[in-house]
Amino acid sequence: MSHSASNMDVDVEFDVPKYLSEERQKAPSHLQQYFSTFEDLYERKLWHQLTQHILEFFKQPESGPFQVSIYQQFVAEWENKINRLSLVTIALQAASQFKDAQASVDFLQHIITKVDTPESKDVYVLAVMEAAHFQLVLGQADQVKKVIDSSEKILDGFDSVETAISASFYRVSAEYFKSQADYVQYYKNALLFLACVNLDSMPTAERMERAYDLAMAALLGDSIYNFGELLMHPVLDSLTNTEHDWLRTLLFTFNNGDIGKFEALGPHFSKQPLLQQNSAALNQKICLMSLIEAVFRRSGDNRVIPFGEIASETRLPIDEVEHLVMKALSINLLKGSIDQVDQLVVVTWVQPRVLDKTQIDGMRRKLEDWNNQVKKISTFVGQQGGEVFAQ
Structure with missing residues (x-):
């Protein structure tokens, strides 16, 4: 992959400046200074600064045509000096330049091998998940599922990982699903x-x-x-x-x-x-959501609901109400019981939910009502108790 690997007697100090000089001449004028900086930092062995400048260069929109060559001919010369996450980040950017998804997968195999070590298992997940993205493009869904499952097990072993690694895992998993x-x-x-x-x-x-x-x-x-x-x-x-x-x-x-x-x-x-x-499923779903909302709007001490009210809320015939409530109970949207004789539903629990602004406002009004009730009771007790409750 690199000059040093393919021809051990090449003078790297001579070879790298020559390569960078040739690439600089091909580059647009506003990118040329990067190549001079690369050469300077490389010769001074300032690997961290050099890595940062490579990452910055790869972010430039017009750097695309140079990325694969720079990785294979230049970065590969000193890749063992690079932070593993940065190495994979640079390689992923280069991999996206190939027109053919299989070429991207083949390119990333080298990187995957490099980071498949006990110390860099989290970065290994980043590399294999991004390779899986290209495998999905190639229709290799079964292979991708295996990668997702094995990567999930690896990530479960970490207390925390870099956000970029989590983002990659969830993005490619979402693509697969x-x-x-x-x-x-x-x-x-x-x-x-x-x-x-x-x-x-x-x-x-x-x-x-x-x-x-x-x-x-x-x-x-x-x-x-x-x-x-x-x-x-x-x-x-x-x-x-x-x-x-x-x-x-x-x-x-x-x-x-x-x-x-x-x-x-x-x-x-x-x-x-x-x-x-899916219109039938959507119709059932809106009826269930209507049922949940009807229960949610009621106060905690008013959760015995007649079939007739549920029929009215959900616009269902009364003989379909029991089936709807049984469905809600079976999928844990509600907990409670059905009184078939008196045609009542006794609700003891509603699935917790994230509320939108309108529902939050409804909750605020409930709290205000409750607060007013408490004040009334307090005033009544104060009046009836006379001096016993005097402050």
Whole structure:
């Protein structure tokens, strides 16, 4: 891979300056000073500073055509002197320059071997996960799943890892689960990825795509009934005033269990075949969300609900209410019991949820009401108790 490896009697001190000089002449004028700096730092053996300048150079948009050559002809000469995370970061940037995904995988194999040591297992995860990204492009889904599973075990052994490593793991995992139409796992991993990155540095188109995919996963995931985390995430704002704005509105509609609004948004479903194909599941989901919201809005001492009220809230025939409540109990959205004789549902617990701003305001009003009740009782006791309660 490097000159020193292929021809041991080459004078490296002579060879490297010659290579850098030739590359400098090919580079755009505003990038040429980097090559002079590379040569100076290399000759002075200032490996940390040299690494930082390579990383900085690789961030320049026009450095792309030089990256593979610089890695193979120059960085490979002193790669043992480089911090392992920086080495992989440089190599990953170069790997993305290949037109062919298989060439990227082949290029990364050398790096994977370099960092497959007990001291750099976390960085090894970064390298294999990024290689898995290219394997996914090649359709090697089974191989990618093995990499995800083994990487997860390695990361579980660490108390903490660099954010870049976590971000890579969650991003590629999300890509895999998206390819498998596993909405629940995609939703989980995509949100964890977003927690690891700075949204402001993400291109607008990518932000929109992620928001769209997350919205679809939230709607179609068969065990996702709490959208709060996504609704409060700024990524969702990237759908505002776009052709997918209705999808954002639909998420809030589901979270509020608003069946009327859900039916009003129905015509938009034709824009997305997946929603049309899953209309029965979506109908059941909005009814369940409506049930949860109805319970949530009630005070803790008012959780005995007649079938008739549930039928009214969910717009279901009364003979379908019991089936809906049994479904909610079976998937742990609620805990409680059904009184079939008197047609009552006794709710003892509701699944905790992340609240949107409207729901938080509702909670505030409840607390205010409770506070007012306490004040009234306090005043009454004070009046009735006379001097016993005198302050």
